Structures are given as structure tokens and as C-alpha cells.
Amino acid sequence: MKPLRLLALLGSICFLLAGLAPPAAAFCGFYVSQADASLYNQASQVVIARDRDRTILTLANDYQGNAQDFALVVPVPVEITEEQVNVGDPKVLTRLDEFSAPRLVEYFDEDPCNPYIYNSAPGRGAADTSAPIPEAAERDREQSLGVTIEASFSVGEYDILILSAKESSGLETWLRENDYNIPRGASRVLQPYIRQEFKFFVAKVNLEEFDRSAFQSLRPLQIAYESPRFMLPIRLGMLNAKGDQDLIVYILTPSGRVEVSNYRTVPIASNVNVPEFVEEEFGAFYKAMFQKSYETEKKEVAFLEYAWDMSWCDPCAANPLTPEELRQAGVFWLGNNNGGDRRLPPTPGPQNVYITRLHVRYARNKFPEDLGFQTTGNRENYQGRYVIQRPYRGEMDCDAATDYREYVRDRQEQELDTVVKLTGWEKSDLRSKVDWLDEPQQKPDPEPWWRDIWNR
Amino acid sequence: MFKDARDAQIAFLGMFLVLGISTRDWTIQPGLMAAIAASCLLTQWLAQVVIPKLQGQVIKLWQLPPSWKSALITALGLCLLLRGNHYWSMALAGVVAIASKFLLRVGNKHFFNPANFGIIVALTLTPDAWVSPGQWGTQAWYLLLFLGAGGLVLKWVGRWETSAAFLCTYAGLEAVRYAWLGWTADVYLHKLMSGSLLLFALFMVTDPRSIPNARQARVVWAVLVAWLTFLLQEEFFLTTGMFWALFVLAPLTPVLDRIWSAPQFQFTASKESTPLTT
Numbered sequence: 001m002k003p004l005r006l007l008a009l010l011g012s013i014c015f016l017l018a019g020l021a022p023p024a025a026a027f028c029g030f031y032v033s034q035a036d037a038s039l040y041n042q043a044s045q046v047v048i049a050r051d052r053d054r055t056i057l058t059l060a061n062d063y064q065g066n067a068q069d070f071a072l073v074v075p076v077p078v079e080i081t082e083e084q085v086n087v088g089d090p091k092v093l094t095r096l097d098e099f100s101a102p103r104l105v106e107y108f109d110e111d112p113c114n115p116y117i118y119n120s121a122p123g124r125g126a127a128d129t130s131a132p133i134p135e136a137a138e139r140d141r142e143q144s145l146g147v148t149i150e151a152s153f154s155v156g157e158y159d160i161l162i163l164s165a166k167e168s169s170g171l172e173t174w175l176r177e178n179d180y181n182i183p184r185g186a187s188r189v190l191q192p193y194i195r196q197e198f199k200f201f202v203a204k205v206n207l208e209e210f211d212r213s214a215f216q217s218l219r220p221l222q223i224a225y226e227s228p229r230f231m232l233p234i235r236l237g238m239l240n241a242k243g244d245q246d247l248i249v250y251i252l253t254p255s256g257r258v259e260v261s262n263y264r265t266v267p268i269a270s271n272v273n274v275p276e277f278v279e280e281e282f283g284a285f286y287k288a289m290f291q292k293s294y295e296t297e298k299k300e301v302a303f304l305e306y307a308w309d310m311s312w313c314d315p316c317a318a319n320p321l322t323p324e325e326l327r328q329a330g331v332f333w334l335g336n337n338n339g340g341d342r343r344l345p346p347t348p349g350p351q352n353v354y355i356t357r358l359h360v361r362y363a364r365n366k367f368p369e370d371l372g373f374q375t376t377g378n379r380e381n382y383q384g385r386y387v388i389q390r391p392y393r394g395e396m397d398c399d400a401a402t403d404y405r406e407y408v409r410d411r412q413e414q415e416l417d418t419v420v421k422l423t424g425w426e427k428s429d430l431r432s433k434v435d436w437l438d439e440p441q442q443k444p445d446p447e448p449w450w451r452d453i454w455n456r
Numbered sequence: 457m458f459k460d461a462r463d464a465q466i467a468f469l470g471m472f473l474v475l476g477i478s479t480r481d482w483t484i485q486p487g488l489m490a491a492i493a494a495s496c497l498l499t500q501w502l503a504q505v506v507i508p509k510l511q512g513q514v515i516k517l518w519q520l521p522p523s524w525k526s527a528l529i530t531a532l533g534l535c536l537l538l539r540g541n542h543y544w545s546m547a548l549a550g551v552v553a554i555a556s557k558f559l560l561r562v563g564n565k566h567f568f569n570p571a572n573f574g575i576i577v578a579l580t581l582t583p584d585a586w587v588s589p590g591q592w593g594t595q596a597w598y599l600l601l602f603l604g605a606g607g608l609v610l611k612w613v614g615r616w617e618t619s620a621a622f623l624c625t626y627a628g629l630e631a632v633r634y635a636w637l638g639w640t641a642d643v644y645l646h647k648l649m650s651g652s653l654l655l656f657a658l659f660m661v662t663d664p665r666s667i668p669n670a671r672q673a674r675v676v677w678a679v680l681v682a683w684l685t686f687l688l689q690e691e692f693f694l695t696t697g698m699f700w701a702l703f704v705l706a707p708l709t710p711v712l713d714r715i716w717s718a719p720q721f722q723f724t725a726s727k728e729s730t731p732l733t734t
Contacts, residue, residue, distance in 0.1 A: 168638070188638065188640075191637070191638035192637035192638050192639050195636065195637045195638065196637065228692065228693045229693050230693065255583075256584070259588060259590065260590055261589050261590050261695040262589070262590055262646070262647070262650075263590050263593070263594075264480070264481075264590050264591065264592075264593040265588075265590060266481050267481060298595070300593065300594065300595075301593065365642075368640070368642045368643040368645075368646045369643050369646050369647060372695065374586075374589070374695040376539070376586035376588075377540070377541070377582070377583050377584035377585060377586055378483070378539065378541060378584065378586060379541060379584070380483065380541055
């Protein structure tokens with residue numbers, strides 16, 4: 001039997017592109033680092049592009065095991081046909097992740113003795129195949145179990161079945177008999193979906209296709225459907241979950257922010273000044289901060305990490321997605337102008353796409369209901385942004401310098417307190433990491449200033 | 457403690473607002489709340505002071521409108537529930553909420569809940585207004601606080617059966633649905649333990665001035681609102697189902713008042729003639 005990863009939607013191959021994004025500069029500080037999805041071991045990533053009742057759902061896949069063992073079962077609210085399924089490009093997930101990840105920015109203090117100096121750095125800004133494989137001989141068995149194969153087709157490296165069922169026990173039995181090793185108790189969770197006339201989108205890897213393709217990992221699956229239900233089923237995925245699960249949902253709409261309708265949506269702490277050492281451990285800092293916030297909020301809220309009009313960013317953790325990349329992410333309302341009018345430059349202008357990045361860490365006891373969403377007209381931008389204010393460390397020779405040092409040391413103390421408060425880390429452990437701006441260089445043996453430069 | 461029930465209601469709604477803003481990360485800004493309050497109170501003043509004066513009544517132009525407390529309650533209700541990005545969206549909600557009391561009347565009684573009317577108009581006519589059903593979360597102590605405060609006000613104005621009929625019907629319908637679907641009890645409880653639902657049931661569905669006068673009529677009416685709320689939420693997946701249900705069924709009030717007649721509710725205690733205040 002194949003171990004099944006129910007709703008194991010997953011993360012992009014972040015390592016492929018990590019580090020390639022050039023540092024960008026903007027008015028809101030110089031971008032230095034980000035806390036992207038690769039921080040979390042088992043973070044599912046989902047893209048939902050939605051306009052009115054139309055939805056394109058992208059299930060990213062960071063499945064780490066053997067491709068032959070992979071299987072996915074997702075309840076979908078309507079029947080899905082072959083042409084509503086696509087295999088997407090994993091790079092799009094990486095791009096969305098980088099664009100929207102919590103970011104670390106830095107500012108530089110001016111020389112208090114020459115306050116007119118100001119440093120300004122230059123800104124830098126699927127092929128589908130089909131091979132229906134009906135299994136005529138098994139039809140009787142399906143009927144006796146009340147399971148109907150509504151559609152069966154292959155797309156890219158995936159073999160896909162769309163199932164409908166009359167009874168949850170029949171569906172559970174059918175899945176077991178067909179080598180899907182679903183956890184005990186699955187039928188109890190399957191039943192509500194069956195009663196609500198959901199279909200089941202079941203995907204396995206077609207090994208021949210997978211071996212033939214040049215891809216080393218499974219690509220994201222995309223499903224287009226039309227339904228007034230705006231939700232994400234998370235209950236099935238909890239069946240074989242160990243501990244808390246992380247889910248990052250990127251929701252793209254033409255109107256504005258999306259919020260969770262049946263849980264609180266809480267913006268993650270942002271725009272706080274943190275010590276300089278956070279640059280080296282920004283990932284660890286963000287992870288600890290997220291965990292602390294999660295616990296403070298009693299583990300029962302969804303966190304907002306980013307909400308922004310996708311035609312710009314400030315500061316940019318990565319360049320805004322091009323219209324073509326947005327289309328690959330499922331945005332279907334931009335119009336089809338690929339390759340059309342060549343006189344128009346491919347500039348990312350206003351695109352009428354608004355992104356909401358929600359980060360949900362959930363467990364069965366605190367998230368009993370599937371996630372419901374609602375689109376709002378809220379276009380107020382929001383980002384998880386952490387600021388390093390770099391002290392001026394050059395030579396200072398004026399009266400203002402003493403006051404400045406004192407001011408900076410107070411500031412450094414406050415920054416330290418902020419980190420302790422946000423992460424729960426021990427202050428005593430952090431003290432030595434701070435590069436304190438000390439009293440005047442009363443070095444016992446001052447070296448001539450020219451000695452270092454020729455390195456003799 | 458309070459001279460009339462409106463004072464208690466203002467105190468409680470004000471407390472919820474302070475609580476929400478300080479502990480629940482709401483996005484509402486002071487400027488937007490000011491826009492709501494100003495538009496509500498000014499419209500009330502226009503309707504109760506300026507227009508009567510223009511019509512020749514002897515009235516001082518700079519006096520408080522007689523029902524300024526009701527306008528403030530409407531403003532607080534809108535601040536608690538309505539969200540938006542622009543001043544004019546919020547002001548529109550405030551103006552139409554109060555104006556509905558004077559323009560949409562049968563006999564001498566308005567039948568739309570003013571705040572609810574303002575919310576529906578803002579949701580429909582502006583691009584940016586929305587309500588956040590999940591904004592209170594499901595923590596028990598908020599629910600207990602709402603129940604306690606709501607219970608006090610309802611006892612005072614004698615409309616507790618309206619809340620009870622609404623909540624029982626809604627909870628009953630959801631119970632049947634969740635049991636039929638096969639969800640466990642905790643899923644059902646999570647659905648019901650919503651701060652927004654309780655606030656709606658205790659403070660909006662029970663507005664004594666706009667709902668039916670007779671007790672039987674109120675029970676029938678509350679059951680209908682609960683049923684429609686359930687239908688809109690579960691069959692049409694409308695997260696704002698309860699506001700739409702109340703809006704759609706509000707015009708039924710004059711009809712029910714005709715079927716079951718009873719004296720109209722007055723806030724001022726001296727003229728009180730409603731059944732449960734004695």
C-alpha cells in the first residue's frame with residue numbers, strides 16, 4: 001500500500017532560487033533579508049486566485065518521498081473535468097513566496113558630526129497530456145461501494161481521478177482497495193463532504209511521465225472551478241498530521257484583502273526596530289516570533305503576513321510578478337494579451353491584482369472547522385517588516401557625539417527588549433550579540449590611521 | 457443605575473468598542489469612527505432640529521436633538537461592525553442609517569434597524585466597506601461578557617424572548633445540519649461560539665423601536681430572521697447572512713404589528729408601557 005499524504009500540498013523548491021533575488025532598495029529602508037516558506041519543515045503552500053465565484057486553486061507540492069508513494073486527496077465543491085486541471089510551474093510559488101515574505105530592512109544613522117551627509121544607494125529595484133484509463137472491470141465493485149469515477153485523466157506527471165461517493169465508508173473502502181493507505185477514521189471526516197456533494201480530487205504520480213520529464217520534483221497542481229464556496233478544506237489533512245501544521249495561503253483577488261471568516265485574522269507584529277545581529281539570524285528570529293505570537297493568540301487565529309497591491313512594493317523583497325507570472329499563478333482576469341501587441345513594453349504597471357498572504361498554524365483541537373474566507377474591499381497595504389537602524393560607527397569628533405552615543409545605547413537596549421518580548425528569547429543570551437556603540441575609542445594604544453590601509 | 461436603557465446600551469457598546477480596539481487588532485481608525493459618529497449625530501440633528509425649525513416650529517437651532525442617544529447607539533453599532541477605507545463610505549452609512557428612521561416609516565414607526573440599514577447600504581453601494589464576522593474570535597470570556605451585558609439590557613427593555621427565539625432557532629437549525637453532515641460536536645460549537653453572532657443576537661435583532669411590538673409577533677419574526685440567516689449562510693455561502701436576513705425581513709414588522717397589536721415601545725421610563733419593564 002502506498003502511504004498517502006492527504007492534502008499534502010506543498011512548498012516550492014525554495015533552494016533552487018534562494019539567493020538569486022538581488023537585494024533591492026526603496027524608500028522604506030534597504031531590503032536585507034526575508035523569512036520565506038523554506039523556514040518551515042512541513043509548510044503547505046496554496047495559491048487561490050479568485051474573482052467572484054471563479055477560482056483557480058494551486059496546490060504546491062514539496063513532497064519529499066518517493067514519487068511512487070505520493071497521493072493526494074482533496075475535496076472539491078464541484079465536478080472537475082480534464083481541461084480544468086493543469087500542472088503549474090513551481091517557480092511561481094517561489095516568486096510569490098519571495099515577493100510576500102516578511103522582510104528585514106536597514107537604515108543607516110548619519111554622522112552626528114556631519115548631519116548633512118546622506119547615503120543613498122541606487123534602487124534596483126505546462127504542457128498537458130491526456131490518457132484516459134477507464135477500469136471497466138472494476139465498475140461493479142465501485143457501484144457496490146457507492147463510489148463513482150466521474151472522470152479519469154492524466155495531466156503532466158499526474159494521474160487524476162474525480163470521485164463522487166454516496167457513503168463515506170464505501171469511499172474509504174474503495175480508496176483502501178485501490179492502494180490509498182488512508183488513516184483510520186477517515187470515513188468520519190469524509191462524510192460531511194459527501195453529504196455536501198463535494199467531489200474528491202485524487203491524484204497519483206504517473207511514474208513513466210515523471211521519469212520522462214526533466215523535473216526532479218513534483219510540480220504544483222492547478223484546478224479551475226466555479227463555486228460560491230470560498231473555503232479551504234483542512235480537516236482531511238489533519239488525520240495523519242503529527243503536531244502543528246503550517247499552511248501559507250496566497251490569495252489573489254482583483255478587489256482587496258481576504259480575511260478568514262470563521263477564525264480571527266491577526267496581522268503579525270510589524271514595523272519594529274530590532275538589533276543588528278538579527279540580520280544573521282533573521283529566519284530564526286521570525287520563526288521564534290511567529291511561535292510566540294501563535295501561543296499568545298491561544299493557537300486559534302490566522303496570521304496576516306502581507307497584503308499589498310501587486311503592481312508595486314516598498315521595500316521589495318523581490319520584484320513584482322510580471323503579468324505572465326501572475327497568469328501562471330492562476331490570475332485569470334487580466335485578459336489575454338500574451339504575445340499580442342508588441343509595441344507595448346512588458347512593464348509591470350497597475351495590474352488589478354491584490355495579494356493577501358495568510359499564515360495559519362493549526363492543529364485539530366483549535367481548528368475544528370475548515371477555513372472559510374471572504375473577500376473585502378480593504379486595500380490598505382500591510383507587510384511584516386522589521387527594521388535594523390545601523391548606528392554611525394565612523395570617526396566622530398564633536399560635542400554631539402557623546403549625546404549620540406548615549407542615545408544609540410538606549411536605542412540598542414530598547415531593540416534588545418523588543419526582540420526579547422517578541423521571541424521569548426533570554427535577554428542574557430542576547431546581550432553579547434549586540435554590537436554596542438561604546439564610549440569614545442579610548443584604545444590604550446591608538447594606531448595611526450594609515451596603518452591599516454596598506455596592510456604592512 | 458441608568459435613567460433609561462439607552463444609557464446602559466451606550467455604556468456597553470462603548471465598552472465593547474474599547475475592548476475590541478485594544479485587544480482584537482481591529483483595523484478601524486479613529487478618523488473613520490469619527491466620520492461615523494459625526495454623520496449619525498448631524499443627520500439626527502438635521503432631522504429633529506433643523507428641518508422642524510425650517511418648517512416653523514419653535515426650536516433652538518443649537519440644541520441637542522431629542523433622540524441623540526439613539527443616534528449614538530447607531531454610531532457605536534456601526535463602529536463595532538462596519539469596516540472601510542474611506543471617510544465617505546463610513547459617512548454614507550451613518551447618514552442613511554439615521555435617515556432611514558425618518559424616511560422609511562409606517563405610521564409613526566420606522567421598521568429598519570438603522571445600523572443594519574447603514575451596513576447593507578455601505579456593503580452594496582461602496583467598493584470598500586465590509587464586515588468581519590471573525591473579528592471577535594471564539595474565546596469564551598468575550599461571549600460571557602456579551603451575554604451578561606446583553607442580558608441586562610434585554611431585561612430592561614423587555615426583549616429577551618427575541619434574542620432567545622433567534623438564538624434557539626439558529627442553533628437548532630445548525631445542530632440539525634451539523635448532525636446530518638456528521639461533524640463532531642466541537643465543529644458545531646466552534647460555529648456557534650462566534651462573538652459576532654452573539655452581538656447581533658443580543659444587540660441588533662432586539663432593537664425595541666424597529667421590531668414588532670407584540671411578543672408573539674417578535675418571536676415569529678426572530679424565528680424567521682434566524683431561519684433566513686441560516687439559509688443565506690449555509691446554502692448561499694454569504695458570510696454577511698445575518699445582516700441581509702434582518703434587512704430583508706425588516707419590512708415584515710408593520711405587517712406583524714397589524715396582525716398582533718401592542719403598544720409601541722418608548723425608551724423614556726415615565727411613558728413606559730411595554731410588558732416587561734414593570
